[in-house]
Amino acid sequence: xxxxxxRDALLVDPVAAEPERADLLVAGRSIAAIGAGLGAPDGAEIxxxxxxxxxxxxxxxxxxxxxxxxxxxGGVTAALLMPDQNPPLDDPALVERALRLGKPRVWVHPLxxxxxxxxxxxxxxxxxxxxxxAVGVATGRRAVADSAVMLRVLTYAAGLGMVVVAxxxxxxxxxxAVATEGEMATRLGLPAAPAAAEALAIARDLRLARxxxxxLHIACVSxxxxxxLVRAAKAAGQDVTAATAPEYALLNxxxxxxxxxxxxxxxxxxxEEDRLAVRAGLGDGTIDMLVSRHDxxxxxxxxxxxxxxxxxxxxxxxxxxLGLLLVAxxxxxxxxxxxxxxxxxxxxxxxxxxxxxxxxxxDLVLVDPKAAWRIEADRLPGxxxxxxxxxxxxxxxxxxxxxxxxxLCGAPATPRRDEAGRxxxxxxxxx
Amino acid sequence: xxxxxxxxxxxxxxxxxxxxxMQPWEISYLLDAADGWVDHGRAARKRDERLLGLTxxxxxxxxSTRTLLSFEIAGKRxxxxxxxxxxxxxxxxxxxxxxxxxxTLNAMRPDVLVIxxxxxxxxxxxxxxxxxxxxxxxxxxxxxxxxxxLDALTIRRRKGAIAGLRVAICGDILHSRxxxxxxxxxxxxxxxxxxxxxxxxxxxxxxxxxxxxFTDMEAGIAGADVVMMLRLQRERMEGALVPSTREYFRTxxxxxxxxxxxxxxxxxxxxxxxxxxxxxxxQVADDIQRSxxxxxxxxxxxxxxxxxxxxxxxxxxxxxx
Numbered sequence: 027x028x029x030x031x032x033r034d035a036l037l038v039d040p041v042a043a044e045p046e047r048a049d050l051l052v053a054g055r056s057i058a059a060i061g062a063g064l065g066a067p068d069g070a071e072i073x074x075x076x077x078x079x080x081x082x083x084x085x086x087x088x089x090x091x092x093x094x095x096x097x098x099x100g101g102v103t104a105a106l107l108m109p110d111q112n113p114p115l116d117d118p119a120l121v122e123r124a125l126r127l128g129k130p131r132v133w134v135h136p137l138x139x140x141x142x143x144x145x146x147x148x149x150x151x152x153x154x155x156x157x158x159x160a161v162g163v164a165t166g167r168r169a170v171a172d173s174a175v176m177l178r179v180l181t182y183a184a185g186l187g188m189v190v191v192a193x194x195x196x197x198x199x200x201x202x203a204v205a206t207e208g209e210m211a212t213r214l215g216l217p218a219a220p221a222a223a224e225a226l227a228i229a230r231d232l233r234l235a236r237x238x239x240x241x242l243h244i245a246c247v248s249x250x251x252x253x254x255l256v257r258a259a260k261a262a263g264q265d266v267t268a269a270t271a272p273e274y275a276l277l278n279x280x281x282x283x284x285x286x287x288x289x290x291x292x293x294x295x296x297x298e299e300d301r302l303a304v305r306a307g308l309g310d311g312t313i314d315m316l317v318s319r320h321d322x323x324x325x326x327x328x329x330x331x332x333x334x335x336x337x338x339x340x341x342x343x344x345x346x347x348l349g350l351l352l353v354a355x356x357x358x359x360x361x362x363x364x365x366x367x368x369x370x371x372x373x374x375x376x377x378x379x380x381x382x383x384x385x386x387x388x389d390l391v392l393v394d395p396k397a398a399w400r401i402e403a404d405r406l407p408g409x410x411x412x413x414x415x416x417x418x419x420x421x422x423x424x425x426x427x428x429x430x431x432x433x434l435c436g437a438p439a440t441p442r443r444d445e446a447g448r449x450x451x452x453x454x455x456x457x
Numbered sequence: 458x459x460x461x462x463x464x465x466x467x468x469x470x471x472x473x474x475x476x477x478x479m480q481p482w483e484i485s486y487l488l489d490a491a492d493g494w495v496d497h498g499r500a501a502r503k504r505d506e507r508l509l510g511l512t513x514x515x516x517x518x519x520x521s522t523r524t525l526l527s528f529e530i531a532g533k534r535x536x537x538x539x540x541x542x543x544x545x546x547x548x549x550x551x552x553x554x555x556x557x558x559x560x561t562l563n564a565m566r567p568d569v570l571v572i573x574x575x576x577x578x579x580x581x582x583x584x585x586x587x588x589x590x591x592x593x594x595x596x597x598x599x600x601x602x603x604x605x606x607l608d609a610l611t612i613r614r615r616k617g618a619i620a621g622l623r624v625a626i627c628g629d630i631l632h633s634r635x636x637x638x639x640x641x642x643x644x645x646x647x648x649x650x651x652x653x654x655x656x657x658x659x660x661x662x663x664x665x666x667x668x669x670x671f672t673d674m675e676a677g678i679a680g681a682d683v684v685m686m687l688r689l690q691r692e693r694m695e696g697a698l699v700p701s702t703r704e705y706f707r708t709x710x711x712x713x714x715x716x717x718x719x720x721x722x723x724x725x726x727x728x729x730x731x732x733x734x735x736x737x738x739x740q741v742a743d744d745i746q747r748s749x750x751x752x753x754x755x756x757x758x759x760x761x762x763x764x765x766x767x768x769x770x771x772x773x774x775x776x777x778x
Contacts, residue, residue, distance in 0.1 A: 207661040208661055208662050209661070211660075212660040212661055212663060213477070213665065214578065214599060215577040215596075215597050215598030215634060215637060216577055216597075284578075285577065285581060285582065326554060329556055330554070330582075331574065331576030331577065331578050331579035331582055331597070332576070332578045333576050333577060334576055
């Protein structure tokens with residue numbers, strides 16, 4: 027393994043207040059040195075970073091598919107896989123298999139199904155699943171409807187020291203709904219549930235987790251009331267964390283206009299005041315993590331009338347540029363962004379990574395923050411490109427991905443404008 | 458009343474997918490054209506040949522009798538070859554995606570497609586995939602534009618104009634595409650529109666349509682020039698959204714006594730089919746002075762003839778009046 031020396035990079039360590047320009051040396055599987063004018067060891071690969079961002083590899087705390095191509099393209103070096111697989115991750119053998127899906131390029135960390143078959147009735151074999159490698163327990167795409175079952179999940183997981191990842195949507199209110207209640211759903215004539223469906227579920231799970239003494243993680247906060255509940259629980263000292271996806275901080279339910287099924291998400295896109303609250307929650311740390319909720323869907327699942335289309339969006343390949351959009355927008359600082367993207371998830375789920383310091387694992391992204399490109403659904407790397415951001419111009423392109431000290435290829439180069447002024451994907455230029 | 462701006466094409470849309478986004482003069486243009494077809498429909502010989510040789514497919518993915526019949530008669534009176542596809546029951550849709558069905562239909566080379574579907578937005582989705590004009594005959598809870606046009610034509614012929622009228626639309630607004638299309642159309646033409654429904658059948662933020670919401674029937678229809686009743690589906694009145702049929706009739710049913718608070722010359726309308734004794738009393742429905750319910754059906758044919766005529770003009774080489 028050749029050492030790698032990054033010269034003159036803008037180092038983004040999530041715990042530092044400000045990024046600093048310096049050199050960084052990778053030797054073996056970890057960061058060996060940081061400083062100005064580092065000497066290059068023999069045989070080292072020298073990367074002239076030219077002020078590009080060098081940051082910890084993204085630890086994506088929520089993906090629904092182990093889509094390795096998309097992860098590599100998006101600078102994701104570790105991903106927490108939700109248990110909603112086919113079959114659900116309620117058996118140790120399935121967890122062991124999931125663990126191997128991405129190695130060596132991306133480390134997939136499975137979350138154990140909270141209940142057998144994710145049916146919300148009987149406890150899954152959580153201790154065996156943990157032994158097999160599950161890093162937490164998750165309710166999956168749906169909340170556990172029965173409060174007694176949820177209390178048992180939380181109590182049992184607390185005994186094992188596992189974090190419980192809860193989907194926060196009241197099942198009865200959300201049943202059949204494909205949009206959040208409000209003007210847009212009314213105009214489009216779509217079945218809708220009130221935003222309170224999320225608050226109800228968060229309030230219940232917070233209370234049950236307190237009862238059980240469990241560590242709770244809200245998989246996706248999308249409403250103003252949800253943010254307020256998490257904020258209050260944290261202020262009261264409860265062991266709770268929360269995540270959201272870029273969609274909820276950047277889009278509102280106006281994206282449904284024209285029945286665009288790429289904007290059909292679960293939880294649904296909310297109204298503007300909710301978006302602003304989510305954005306503020308990400309900034310002040312109420313929402314700890316920014317996750318992709320990567321859910322690639324085939325065109326057969328999406329090219330349907332809005333209410334019949336499958337929910338979910340592909341998000342791995344766009345997580346970083348959309349995060350940088352929030353930075354450009356003033357919602358987050360660069361350090362905060364990489365805290366939400368890497369450090370907070372790593373800490374919460376006991377994973378290595380998320381830091382840029384000597385001795386930390388060499389999972390790194392080198393990002394050209396000013397490289398402009400356009401998100402195009404039919405050109406996104408990975409299994410599918412169903413993104414509600416189709417057509418959006420963004421900045422920030424991965425130049426290099428290092429996983430465990432190894433430089434990874436496969437990340438597309440910075441796209442450039444062709445003579446007609448369009449953005450190409452630049453793949454031809456890379457070789 | 459908005460009039461046609463000079464030089465503009467009178468109806469510059471390829472499809473008729475909804476009333477939302479239509480300009481007042483476009484609506485008026487369609488209504489004027491439809492008005493011209495009313496007398497034609499009353500003559501002994503009703504055949505016009507302008508759509509001769511054109512194929513019209515009525516693809517209904519949701520059961521319908523009256524709307525399908527109305528579109529079929531409208532097409533035939535214009536000379537088109539009309540084919541009905543009850544896709545809801547046909548093997549065409551079994552295991553086949555909606556878009557494959559659209560491609561199949563398109564390969565039959567229709568000149569105009571009339572589509573009804575149970576999902577909001579489905580007709581617009583299909584319209585993207587076919588090479589001919591598409592008429593929305595109702596998509597989910599979203600829009601039913603020809604119904605709103607025929608309602609407007611009925612009102613205009615009875616009342617002379619729409620601007621300034623107070624129109625109360627009463628009943629299951631939440632699930633009604635008729636209500637939504639009427640909100641857009643009547644507010645665009647300057648009517649004062651009221652949405653009257655029990656709170657469980659009133660959609661959120663209904664005021665965004667520019668209408669006012671009432672959960673009390675008497676207050677809602679007070680002084681109304683037009684009372685438009687909506688059908689309440691049976692499965693929604695047995696405790697799910699309203700407690701019972703008799704409670705609904707007591708609180709929201711349109712009776713002669715209740716109608717006294719409306720304007721003396723109030724016009725009563727219903728898109729059909731009616732649930733007599735649930736949302737409307739027979740005495741009101743059959744009152745020939747006030748009820749326009751059968752007239753609505755007649756206007757339906759005229760409106761659909763106008764829409765079929767106008768939408769097929771480009772392929773008939775028609776180039777302006």
